[in-house]
Amino acid sequence: MSDLQPSELSILLVEPSDTQRKIIANRLEQEGVKQIQTATNLQQALSIIKRHQPDLITSAMHFEDGTALELLKQLKSTEQFSDIQFMLVSSEYRREQLESYRQSGVVAILPKPFTSSHLGKALNATIDLLSHDELDLTHFDVQDLRVLVVDDSKMARNVIKRTITNLGLRMITEAQDGQEAIEIMQQQMFDLVITDYNMPSVDGLALTQFIRNDSEQSHIPILMVSSEANDTHLSNVSQAGVNALCDKPFEPQVVKQILFQLLEE
Numbered sequence: 001m002s003d004l005q006p007s008e009l010s011i012l013l014v015e016p017s018d019t020q021r022k023i024i025a026n027r028l029e030q031e032g033v034k035q036i037q038t039a040t041n042l043q044q045a046l047s048i049i050k051r052h053q054p055d056l057i058t059s060a061m062h063f064e065d066g067t068a069l070e071l072l073k074q075l076k077s078t079e080q081f082s083d084i085q086f087m088l089v090s091s092e093y094r095r096e097q098l099e100s101y102r103q104s105g106v107v108a109i110l111p112k113p114f115t116s117s118h119l120g121k122a123l124n125a126t127i128d129l130l131s132h133d134e135l136d137l138t139h140f141d142v143q144d145l146r147v148l149v150v151d152d153s154k155m156a157r158n159v160i161k162r163t164i165t166n167l168g169l170r171m172i173t174e175a176q177d178g179q180e181a182i183e184i185m186q187q188q189m190f191d192l193v194i195t196d197y198n199m200p201s202v203d204g205l206a207l208t209q210f211i212r213n214d215s216e217q218s219h220i221p222i223l224m225v226s227s228e229a230n231d232t233h234l235s236n237v238s239q240a241g242v243n244a245l246c247d248k249p250f251e252p253q254v255v256k257q258i259l260f261q262l263l264e265e
Helices: 020-028 042-051 067-078 095-103 116-130 154-166 178-185 204-214 231-242 252-264
Strands: 011-015 033-041 056-059 085-091 108-113 144-152 171-175 191-194 222-226 246-247
Touching: 011 020, 011 042, 020 067, 020 116, 020 154, 033 042, 042 056, 042 067, 056 067, 067 085, 085 095, 085 116, 085 178, 095 108, 108 204, 116 154, 116 252, 144 154, 144 178, 154 171, 154 191, 154 252, 171 178, 178 191, 178 204, 191 204, 191 252, 204 222, 204 231, 222 252, 246 252
Parallel strands: 011 033, 011 056, 056 085, 085 108, 144 171, 144 191, 191 222, 222 246
Antiparallel strands: none
């Protein structure tokens, strides 16, 4: 585990409401966070980020000059800022409205109002993403494990890569959908596949069926990462041969536990 503490995190709180900004800042302070900067809109937030790069941005969804998604995408597409973690705090509950945030690699989506447990988990996930906590495996040298990461979102692939790199995995190959993954697997051998569920052309279910039924790597562990991990239709995925399911956004410690179980079996 990491020795990094919430008190060492630098957080930028982006919230247009004075009342909400005070409430959230107070809750962060109760969790031990001491370094908090605030902004009321996207322009002000970007100005602060350029002067002092935070570890984590805690952001509302809507502002007078745009949305949190615009800020998130701008950060993830800028190499200098791509490792800044992003947490959305919103009263929005509709899946279709939150899906783009999940796919873009937020570390957490907190409801309004959120609990201390919600916030604590999000801060711990941020610390895990900033830290290195290598997997200790009996049967493998973790740095020699060959991993195929499959997701049509580049930002989502980057989040997965960042998470598993912090766990010591280094040999990572990317595919942008199931079809590309199939083509790669026909040429290369892997020890683990981490795949999204929803993808164009060949989705995670079809990829799993190919691996189990038509490939020379039928026994490879498959971890499926999906924002729909709790939906009933994903039962088809388990029947197809997925070894484990993990929700988006996921907690790095959960991913570590899952990978340990998959690779130590």
